[in-house]
Amino acid sequence: MIPYLGGLNALVRTLVLCLSVTAIVTWVLMPRLQRFLKKWLYPPLQALRGRHRRRAA
Numbered sequence: 001m002i003p004y005l006g007g008l009n010a011l012v013r014t015l016v017l018c019l020s021v022t023a024i025v026t027w028v029l030m031p032r033l034q035r036f037l038k039k040w041l042y043p044p045l046q047a048l049r050g051r052h053r054r055r056a057a
Contacts (some may be wrong), residue, residue, distance in 0.1 A: 005013045034041065 005016060
């Protein structure tokens, strides 16, 4: 992709690259990472309930 953008202005080239990387991360990479890390990102409700109880003195 970079050789095709070589003739463009540096500002336009940077804009195109930033937009394409943002789109790839947002719509391709992050949904797959969320599915892969689902158990760590969203633990079961039972695990959250036990974690926040106060101990009796």
